[in-house]
Amino acid sequence: xxxxxxxxxxxxxxxxxxxxxxxxxxxxxxxxxxxxxxxxxxxxxxxxxxxxxxxxxxxxxxxxxxxxxxxxxxxxxxxxxxxxxxxxxxx
Numbered sequence: 001x002x003x004x005x006x007x008x009x010x011x012x013x014x015x016x017x018x019x020x021x022x023x024x025x026x027x028x029x030x031x032x033x034x035x036x037x038x039x040x041x042x043x044x045x046x047x048x049x050x051x052x053x054x055x056x057x058x059x060x061x062x063x064x065x066x067x068x069x070x071x072x073x074x075x076x077x078x079x080x081x082x083x084x085x086x087x088x089x090x091x
Contacts, residue, residue, distance in 0.1 A: 037045075047055075064070035 061070065
């Protein structure tokens with residue numbers, strides 16, 4: 001004798017009900033994105049003392065330029081430019 005159409009999940013209706021409840025719980029859970037930054041990345045993103053000193057110097061120079069107090073030493077600028085352009089290309 002051959003039986004067709006036998007469905008084992010229909011045998012236990014309580015199991016089906018529990019599966020529906022579990023699916024509803026999973027759908028109800030709010031999924032949020034999470035971002036974690038490693039301690040190494042935090043160290044790298046922190047401003048170094050050199051960087052803060054440079055930023056302070058830039059602010060001082062900007063203030064001097066805006067107030068008109070900044071004076072350029074032309075001979076020092078020219079010697080720096082010559083030494084820069086006369087150095088060997090590999091260095």
